[in-house]
Amino acid sequence: xxxxxxxxxxxxxxxxxxxxxxxxxxxxxxxxxxxxxxxxxxxxxxxxxxxxxxxxxxxxxxxxxxxxxxxxxxxxxxxxxxxxxxxxxxxxxxxxxxxxxxxxxxxxxxxxxxxxxxxxxxxxxxxxxxxxxxxxxxxxxxxxxxxxxxxxxxxxxxxxxxxxxxxxxxxxxxxxxxxxxxxxxxxxxxxxxxxxxxxxxxxxxxxxxxxxxxxxxxxxxxxxxxxxxxxxxxxxxxxxxxxxxxxxxxxxxxxxxxxxxxxxxxxxxxxxxxxxxxxxxxxxxxxxxxxxxxxxxxxxxxxxxxxxxxxxxxxxxxxxxxxxxxxxxxxxxxxxxxxxxxxxxxxxxxxxxxxxxxxxxxxxxxxxxxxxxxxxxxxxxxxxxxxxxxxxxxxxxxxxxxxxxx
Numbered sequence: 001x002x003x004x005x006x007x008x009x010x011x012x013x014x015x016x017x018x019x020x021x022x023x024x025x026x027x028x029x030x031x032x033x034x035x036x037x038x039x040x041x042x043x044x045x046x047x048x049x050x051x052x053x054x055x056x057x058x059x060x061x062x063x064x065x066x067x068x069x070x071x072x073x074x075x076x077x078x079x080x081x082x083x084x085x086x087x088x089x090x091x092x093x094x095x096x097x098x099x100x101x102x103x104x105x106x107x108x109x110x111x112x113x114x115x116x117x118x119x120x121x122x123x124x125x126x127x128x129x130x131x132x133x134x135x136x137x138x139x140x141x142x143x144x145x146x147x148x149x150x151x152x153x154x155x156x157x158x159x160x161x162x163x164x165x166x167x168x169x170x171x172x173x174x175x176x177x178x179x180x181x182x183x184x185x186x187x188x189x190x191x192x193x194x195x196x197x198x199x200x201x202x203x204x205x206x207x208x209x210x211x212x213x214x215x216x217x218x219x220x221x222x223x224x225x226x227x228x229x230x231x232x233x234x235x236x237x238x239x240x241x242x243x244x245x246x247x248x249x250x251x252x253x254x255x256x257x258x259x260x261x262x263x264x265x266x267x268x269x270x271x272x273x274x275x276x277x278x279x280x281x282x283x284x285x286x287x288x289x290x291x292x293x294x295x296x297x298x299x300x301x302x303x304x305x306x307x308x309x310x311x312x313x314x315x316x317x318x319x320x321x322x323x324x325x326x327x328x329x330x331x332x333x334x335x336x337x338x339x340x341x342x343x344x345x346x347x348x349x350x351x352x353x354x355x356x357x358x359x360x361x362x363x364x365x366x367x368x369x370x371x372x373x374x375x376x377x378x379x380x381x382x383x384x385x386x387x388x389x390x391x392x393x394x395x396x397x398x399x400x401x402x403x404x405x406x
Contacts, residue, residue: 014098015046017074026062056099068094078208113351114278120230122404126182129292150405162324174275175243177236179324186293188286189224189342190217190383194296209375221383225342227283229349237316238327238394247271252392258316262392265357268333277397279335281351285362289382291322297380298328304377308369331364332396338387361386361393
């Protein structure tokens with residue numbers, strides 16, 4: 001079988017939960033010899049079985065209902081007796097979860113990040129939200145006009161938006177609006193209190209999907225760590241159908257009012273090159289999503305179902321986010337490459353080992369709406385992250401601050 005333990009670790013882990021006696025029975029039923037396997041070495045027994053099958057369909061035929069029960073309980077599906085999704089067969093759910101692919105961290109070469117924070121110290125007004133909030137409107141407007149001049153002829157200051165009165169600019173060539181996000185320090189990743197909250201919500205929903213999301217976020221978004229970000233510009237909303245025509249003819253348009261384009265990973269970096277922009281880093285995305293550290297959910301205190309209904313029935317640019325940035329719930333590509341957790345993650349807001357083809361998406365709860373069981377609402381948590389390959393997602397573009405002109 002064309003099988004790779006690095007790409008399909010859950011296949012290997014699932015089979016390893018079966019006892020040696022059961023693995024021996026499977027081997028005997030299919031004429032597989034364990035002659036070269038050391039007694040008691042379960043991993044070697046599993047490797048030998050996997051070496052003798054040709055497809056995942058063959059793998060499925062090896063397993064009995066009792067095997068699926070064991071694997072389902074040991075992985076993230078749960079017990080057959082308490083399975084409460086009658087529209088989804090239990091054994092199929094276990095098999096899909098078991099064969100969920102985990103892509104290699106080194107699947108594409110590293111590249112230099114296009115993020116350039118060399119001039120951010122020149123904009124002291126944007127050092128933090130606290131500093132910015134102390135400025136009078138006249139001072140904010142003066143700074144905005146100076147920043148527009150420094151950004152170049154394509155940028156024009158329009159107004160102050162959001163509860164923090166952040167500067168909004170229109171890029172006349174791209175026909176996009178950008179918001180100047182002040183820098184700041186915040187805690188990135190899932191906190192202990194947030195982990196407890198997710199556990200409580202999963203129990204409240206009482207379904208395996210919610211439990212899976214709670215465990216998944218706890219596994220991929222920890223340890224929580226402090227990040228100090230310099231200021232930057234972020235597009236106010238994902239690229240729309242009309243705007244996308246300027247760059248590419250090969251993208252998928254979301255239906256409905258929003259007409260947001262989905263970009264494949266291989267197209268995204270070409271898009272940023274053509275537009276002289278870049279992708280958000282993971283820490284920048286989460287900083288915006290958390291409104292500088294003031295919230296744990298994209299929907300704030302609003303009921304998630306009501307929030308999703310309201311945003312999806314409205315025109316674009318009506319998310320009412322404190323920073324004035326919209327569309328975080330659609331999901332968006334970020335520059336960092338995939339790492340399972342935040343151990344040794346950068347603390348300065350930079351992209352973590354970006355690669356030639358992006359493979360990390362942040363957000364995405366809207367793409368699964370209407371939600372069937374409620375577990376999907378966990379994708380509105382600001383710590384939720386996904387490893388992605390061969391799929392399309394919306395894009396929020398970003399820009400660095402320029403050298404300050406007088």
